[in-house]
Amino acid sequence: IVRLPFGPRRYLRKEVLWSYLDGMVDHMVQYVRRAGRIPDLIHTHYADAGYVGAPVASLLGVPLVHTGHSLGRVKRLRLLERGARESTVESQYNITQRIEAEEIALDTASLVIASTHQEVEEQYSLYDNYQPGRMVVIPPGVDLSRFHPPLPGEPDPPIRRELARFLHDPDRPMVLALSRADERKNIATLIRAYGENLRLRERANLVVVAGNRDDIAGTERGAREVLTSLLLAIDRYDLYGSAAYPKHHHADDVPDLYRLAAATRGVFVNPALTEPFGLTLIEAAASGLPVVSTEDGGPRDIVGACRNGVLIDPLDAGRMGEAILEVLADGKRWSRWSQSGMRGAHAYFSWRSHVARYLGEVERILGDRYRAPTLAPVRSRLPTVDRLVVCDIDDTLTGDAEAARALMDRLQESNGRVGFGVATGRTLEATIVALRDWNVPTPDLLITSVGTEIHYGNSMVTDKGWRRHINYRWGPEALRAALAEIPGLRLQPDETQRPYKISYYVDTREAPSLREIVRHLRKRDLHSNVIYSNQMFLDVLPIRASKGLALRYLSWKWGLALDRILVAGNSGNDREMLLGNTLGTVVGNYSAELNRLRGKPRIYFAQGHHAWGILEAIEHYDFLGDIRIPDEETVEA
Incomplete structure (x- = not known):
């Protein structure tokens, strides 16, 4: 386990970590550089990890x-269904950010692993980037070493004595339910199903283990309501002597409960309204105990694989009671389901089976010919510099001839320690013309066409590795066709178009929002990075391309830490490269799109316009001296 620091040192709940995750991206890339080896793949868990x-x-x-x-989309729906306000959900969970992070992860992923088919079909289908062909169901592994059928001659476990206090005849078949005291676990319907079925009551005992409790009055509200309802239902149906509901149990009692139920040739019941996975069903199966379970969610996969029980509508108490009785009444089928459940649990849900399926999918993705890429550096002055200034051209580097001249003079005084680069939306040819017009010397590196092209020095050597890198999932023809369907977008002239950049003018009176444009592309399984700038330009790039990603690629390629790179910009297409661990600078004549970056510790809003703002930032960060790195502890979460 490698722990990479990012953001403040103080503890933050995960919902407020989003502001710091761009720094985590940079730390990860730098760690890989130090390790000297590129991983074969990256596996992320949860939305925030996907974002990184x-x-x-x-x-x-x-x-x-x-x-x-x-x-996130499922969580938001469930919270709203339970009466939560949209504004509360947003403020408490940062749910919009979380959903967008999930969309980004789904768009980038070569493989998405789900626990159940229901997760794929009913949950992921809510996303714009829903691509079931890239999704595979691999159930989580379960430690089954503690779960086995009852053995001949086993002594009675301690929990049996606890249950016997409630029951007139503890040897009758046991109808076992095991869950938290949660309304969604639907315990009340199970008690009703048992209480209203006289034949079932005569044949079996009901055992409900609903967490641990001391004084019900002292439990939190949700659990208190469930437990009170349980006791009232037991009293209503007069289940004293045939229903057990122990106050306490230990983790070690859980395997014993399954074995006790199996020893009485009983049944395990999961009556939950919805069950995302169904761990208890697997534990019961491994213990040789047949099941009756809700048909909603993971149980469909589990019972389908183990063939050891029946699925029911969790709201139909009458059918639930009959299904339980049918399991108990057919001895031959009970034995068959008991054996089938044990086989299925180990074949499909053990850690061994999980790992085998996972590695099989990974090998399929990597392929026999896959090799981790290497990054061979291009000969340049860059290996000799220990810091780098990278700035946008239009209205950042340029706009004031005196300021541009003063900046170049200041950098040349550094005795070759400071490299100089530009990052621009212009094409390479237009970049060269602009630099010449403003008497700016040829930079050490040029990131052009909004980050889709990288060139080095006077010879304009092309970084072919970057070109290969960003070609991933790039389909310009399909993108143009899809964007032609959107009102308010007009293609810019041919000279502004590049192999990896499609550029449009935006008529804000007609065009939909950026979010709607991105969603339009995602629904057509088109992978791209869409950048809106100056409230009038739209650039569509490969998913792996942007000025920010190009800058981080160069940082890694040349082994130059991001906090030794000063980045300056003034518009929306500079936003990404300003985020993270670089020393960001927004010059005084900036576009309103960058206002959202105020307050971030590594982004300095200069008073000076154009190159004067860059010179101001050099002093602010002491960039030609010891370099002052801002303290992230000062930022409010």
Whole structure:
């Protein structure tokens, strides 16, 4: 386990980490550089990891595998259904940011691993980047070493004595339910199903283990309501002597409960309204105990694989009671389901089976010919510099001839320690013309066409590795066709178009929002990075391309830490390269799109316009001296 620091040192809940995750991207890339070896793939878990892993995988040129676990769109729907306000959900969970991070991960991932088919079909299908062909169901592994059928001659476990206090005849078949005291676990319907079925009551005992409790009055509200409802239902149906509901149990009692139920040729019941996975069903199966379970969610996969029980509508108490009785009444089928459940649990849900399936999918992605790429440096002055100034051209470097001249003079005084680069939306040819017009010497590196092209020095050597890197999933013809369907977009002239950049003018009176444009492309399985700038330009790039990603690729390629790179810009297409661990500078004549960056510790808003703002930032960061790196502790979460 390697722990990479990012953001403040103080503890922050995960919902407020989003502001710092761009720094985590940079730390990961630098760690790989120090390690001297590129990973074969990156596997991320949850939305925030996907947000970090997607750009890292893109920078390294390796496949991304993603496991979403709890999904933001599903969580938002459930919270709203339970009466939460949209504004509360947003403020508490940063749910919009989380959903967008999940969309980014899904867009980048070569493989998405889900726990159940329901997760794929009903949850991921809510996303714009829903691509079931890239999704595979691999159930989580379960430690089954503690779960086995009852053995002849085994002594009675301690929990049996606890249950016997409630029951007139403890040897009758046991109908076992095991869950938290949570309304969604639907314990009340199970008690009703048992209480209203006289034949079932005569044949079996009901055992409900609903967490641990001391004084119900002292439990939190949700659990208190469930437990109170349980006791009232037991009293309503007069289940004293045939229903057990112990106050306490230990983790070691859980395997014993399954074995006790199996020894009485009983049944395990999961009556939950919805069950994302169903761990208890697997534990019961491994213990040789047949099941009756809700049909909603993971149980469909588990019962389908283990063939050891029946699925029911969790709201139909009558059918639930009959299904339980049918399992108990057919002895031959009970034995068959008991054996089948044990086989299925180990074949499909053990850690051994999980790892085998996972490695099989990974090998399929990597392929026999896959090799981790290497980054051979291009000969340049760059290996000799120990810091780098990279700035946008239009209205940042240029706009004031005196300021541009003063900046160049200041950099030349550094005795070759400071490299100089530009990052621009202009084409290479237009960049050269602009630099010449403003008497700016040829930079050490040029990031052009909004980050889709990288060239070095006077010879304008092309970084072919970057070109190969960003070609991933690039389909310009399909993108143009899809964008032609959107009102308010007009292609810019041919001379502004590049192999890896499609540029448009935007008529804000007609065009939809940027979010809607991105969603339009995602629904057509078109992978791109869409950048809106100056409230009038739209650039569509490969998913692995942007000025920010190009800058981080160069940082890694040349082994130059991001906090030794000063970055300056003034518009929306500079936003990404200003984020993270670089020393960012927004010059005084900036576009309103960058206002959202105020307050970030590594982004300095200069008073000076154009290159005067860059010179001001050089002094602010002491960039030609010891370099002053801002303290992230000063930023409010």
